[in-house]
Amino acid sequence: MTDGRALQKGSALLLPAVLFGLLVAAQWTTIATPGVQDVGIRYIDPLAAAVNRLQDEQASLKAQLAEVRAKLDGVQRAASAQSGAAKDVQAHIDELRASAGLTEARGEGIVVTIDALRPLGAKEPERQVCLAPDLTDVVNVAWMAGARAVAINSERVVAASSVYCVGATIVVNGSIVAAPFAVSAVGSAPSLLAAIDDPAQLVDLKRRRDQLAVDMRVTRSPLVTVAPYAGPLGARSAKPQ
Amino acid sequence: MRSRAGVLAVTATALFLGVLVVSQFRSREAYSRTLRQETPEQLTRLIADLNDRNRQLRSEIFDLRLALDAAQSAVASGRGSLETSEKQLAQLRVFSGRSRVTGPGVGVRVEGQFDERALSDLVYELRNAGAEAIAVNDSRVGPRTWFGPGSSGTLVVDGREVRGPWVVRAIGDADVLYVAMTRTGGIVGQFEVIYSRTRFTVGRESTLDLPAVGGT
Numbered sequence: 001m002t003d004g005r006a007l008q009k010g011s012a013l014l015l016p017a018v019l020f021g022l023l024v025a026a027q028w029t030t031i032a033t034p035g036v037q038d039v040g041i042r043y044i045d046p047l048a049a050a051v052n053r054l055q056d057e058q059a060s061l062k063a064q065l066a067e068v069r070a071k072l073d074g075v076q077r078a079a080s081a082q083s084g085a086a087k088d089v090q091a092h093i094d095e096l097r098a099s100a101g102l103t104e105a106r107g108e109g110i111v112v113t114i115d116a117l118r119p120l121g122a123k124e125p126e127r128q129v130c131l132a133p134d135l136t137d138v139v140n141v142a143w144m145a146g147a148r149a150v151a152i153n154s155e156r157v158v159a160a161s162s163v164y165c166v167g168a169t170i171v172v173n174g175s176i177v178a179a180p181f182a183v184s185a186v187g188s189a190p191s192l193l194a195a196i197d198d199p200a201q202l203v204d205l206k207r208r209r210d211q212l213a214v215d216m217r218v219t220r221s222p223l224v225t226v227a228p229y230a231g232p233l234g235a236r237s238a239k240p241q
Numbered sequence: 242m243r244s245r246a247g248v249l250a251v252t253a254t255a256l257f258l259g260v261l262v263v264s265q266f267r268s269r270e271a272y273s274r275t276l277r278q279e280t281p282e283q284l285t286r287l288i289a290d291l292n293d294r295n296r297q298l299r300s301e302i303f304d305l306r307l308a309l310d311a312a313q314s315a316v317a318s319g320r321g322s323l324e325t326s327e328k329q330l331a332q333l334r335v336f337s338g339r340s341r342v343t344g345p346g347v348g349v350r351v352e353g354q355f356d357e358r359a360l361s362d363l364v365y366e367l368r369n370a371g372a373e374a375i376a377v378n379d380s381r382v383g384p385r386t387w388f389g390p391g392s393s394g395t396l397v398v399d400g401r402e403v404r405g406p407w408v409v410r411a412i413g414d415a416d417v418l419y420v421a422m423t424r425t426g427g428i429v430g431q432f433e434v435i436y437s438r439t440r441f442t443v444g445r446e447s448t449l450d451l452p453a454v455g456g457t
Contacts, residue, residue, distance in 0.1 A: 047284035048276040054291035061298040068305040072325070075312045079322040089326045093333060100337035101384055133362060140361050143387035159338050159384040162369040166290070167283040169275050174294030176287070178272035231294075232301035233336045238373040238412040240331055241341040241450065 055176055062230040101158040101229045105149030109224035110192045112138050113217045114205070115180035116168075130165035131181060134205045134214070135172075138183045139163075141202060145195035147187035149226040153177040156229040173231050180215075189220045335374070338383040338454040342374045344412040346449045347419050349429070352406040353439030357388040357396050359432060363409055364388075366428045370421030372411035376451040378403050383454035415445045 080090035097103055116129045135152055142150050150157040155172040157163075163172050170177050185192055195201060196218055209216045276284065308329070312322040334340035349363065364382055367375055375382040380398040389397035395404045411418055422429050422443045429441050 043281040044277060044279075044284065047281055047288065048273065048279075051276055051284055051287050051291065052273060054288060054295060058291060058295050058298065061295055061302065065298055065302050065305070068302055068309060072305060072309045072312060072329075075309065075316060076322050076326050076329070079312070079316045080326070082321055083323070086321055086323045086326060089323065089330055093326060093330050096330070096333040096337050096339065099339075099384065100333060102333075136361060136365050137358065140357075140387050143385045144389060147385070157384075159336065159382065159386075160368060160373060162371075163365055164369045166286050167279040169272065169279060169283070169287060171287070171290060174290060174297075176272050176291075179275065232297045233332055234297070234301050234304065235332075235335050235342075235344075235373040237344040237346065237414060238335055238342040238451075239344055240335050241343050 051176070058175060065232070066230060101149065101156045102233075104228050105186045105226040106223060107148065107186045108189045108222050109147070109184065109186040109220075110142075110189055110196070111219045111221060111224060112183045112185075112196065113180050113215075113219070114138070114183070115215045117212055117215050129168060129214075130170075131168075131179075131214070132163050132165045132170050134202075135170070135181055135183060136163050137202055137205060138196075141195050141198075142183065142185035142187070142192060144201075145185075145187065145191045147185040147192060149186040151184045151226040153182055154227050156227055158229045173229070175231075184224050184226050186224050186226050193218065193220060338374065338381050341451065341453050342412060343448060343450045344373070345415045345445075345447055346372070346410060346412040347415055347422060348444050348446050348449070349409045349411075349422060350406055350442040350444075351409070351432075351439060352442075354436055355396065355405065355407065355439060357390050359436070360396055360398075360407065360409075361388045363428060363432075366421065367409065367411040367413075367418060370413070370418050372413040372418060374412040374451050376410050378408055379452055379456060381452050381454045381456070386454075410446070410449050410451060412449050412451060415447075419443060419445050 076086075076090060076093070080086040114131055114134055116131065139150050139152070139157055152163065152170075152172045155161070155175055155177060158173075161173055163170070165171070170179075170181065199206075205214065205216060208214045276287075279287070308325050312325040315322050315324065331340070335342055347367075349367075351363075360377065364375055364377070364386075377396075377398050380386075380401060380403055383399070386399050391397045391402045395402040396407065397403070421427065424430075429443055432439070432441055
C-alpha cells in the first residue's frame with residue numbers, strides 16, 4: 001500500500017517534471033540564439049552604412065566622369081572642324097561610342113521586370129534569392145532577338161559588363177542595383193516579345209514564375225530609354241595589336 | 242492669366258521633382274533593406290568591390306583630366322587635338338571589341354557535353370573577375386554577343402556555330418582570373434559536378450592574342 005502510494009506520487013510528479021524540463025530547454029534556446037546572432041548583427045548596420053556611403057561616392061564619381069568626358073568631347077569636336085583627318089577620326093569615335101553603349105539609346109522595345117515573390121503573410125518579398133543568372137538569361141535573349149541596346153535598371157550592358165550577386169544583392173557594372181530588377185531592351189518589340197515568349201527560352205525562369213517562386217512581367221513600350229554606360233573604359237591588361 | 246500659367250508650371254515641376262525624389266528614396270530604401278539581410282562577410286565583400294570600382298573611376302577621371310588639359314593646350318597652340326582623339330579611338334576600339342588585342346590571362350578548355358547557358362555563365366564569371374577581353378574559340382565576345390544552342394557538338398555564338406572542344410580565353414589579371422575560376426565552390430567546380438563527363442582545364446597564359454569582333 002505504501003509502495004502503491006509512492007508510485008502514485010512519483011507518477012503525479014513525472015508530468016510536471018517533463019514540462020519543467022521542456023520549459024528550461026525552450027528558455028535555454030531562446031536565450032542562446034540571440035546571443036549567437038548578436039555577434040554578427042552588431043556589425044551589420046555600420047557595414048551597411050559604409051556600403052551606402054561608397055555607393056553615393058560612386059554616383060558622384062560617375063557624374064564627374066561624365067562631365068570630364070563631355071568637356072573633352074566638346075574640345076575634340078570643335079577642333080575636328082579644323083582638319084579633314086580630325087573630322088574622320090571624330091566620326092569614327094562617334095560611331096564607336098554609339099556601338100559600345102556610351103550614348104543614350106531610345107526607341108520601341110520591351111521591359112522585363114523580375115522580382116522575388118512575397119511569401120504568404122510576409123511584409124517583404126523573399127530577397128535571399130540570387131536573381132543575377134535570370135537577368136543575364138533575359139539579356140542574352142534580348143541580344144539574340146536583335147536588341148540595339150540593353151540595360152539592367154540604369155546600368156547599360158556593354159562588352160565588359162559584370163552581373164553578379166553578393167548574397168541576394170545584385171551588382172551590375174560594379175554598382176548595386178535595387179529590386180525590382182528591370183531589363184530594358186531597345187529594338188523591334190515584336191521580335192523581342194516573340195523571343196521572350198519562345199517556350200525554348202528562359203525555361204528555368206518561366207518554370208519558377210509558374211510555381212509562384214518569382215515575379216516576371218513583360219511590358220511592350222513605344223519608347224524605351226536606355227542610359228549610356230557611365231563606368232571606366234581603361235583596360236589595364238588588354239593592349240591593341 | 243500669365244501668373245496662373247506660371248503657378249501651374251511651378252506646380253508641375255515641383256510635382257515631378259517630388260516624384261523623382263520619392264522614387265530615388267524608395268530605390269535607396271529598397272536596397273538598404275536588402276543590405277540589412279546580408280551577413281557581415283557579404284557586406285565586407287560589397288565594400289571591397291565598391292572600393293575597387295571607385296578606385297577605377299578616380300583613375301579614369303584623373304587620366305581624362307590630363308587628356309583634356311593636353312587637348313586644350315594643343316588647340317590653343319594651333320596644333321589641333323588629333324593626337325588625343327587617336328588615343329581615344331584606340332581605347333574605344335579595345336573597349337568595343339573592334340580591335341585585335343593581346344595580353345596575359347587565362348584559358349578555360351571545355352571538352353564534352355556543355356550548353357549555351359553554362360557558356361554564358363562562364364563568360365559572365367570571367368567578366369565578374371575583371372576580364373577585359375574574351376573570346377570563345379575564334380569568336381570575340383562583343384557588346385551584343387549572345388549564345389544559343391547549336392546542332393550536335395556545337396554551340397552558337399552571335400549566330401555562328403562553334404564546334405567543341407570550346408576554349409574560352411580571357412585577357413586580364415591572370416592570377417585573379419585563375420583563382421576566380423578554380424576556387425572551391427567556384428564556377429568550374431560547379432560545372433565539374435553538373436557535367437560530370439566533361440573535362441574542364443584552366444590554365445594561366447602569359448600572352449593571349451584575341452581576334453576582333455567579326456573575326457578580323
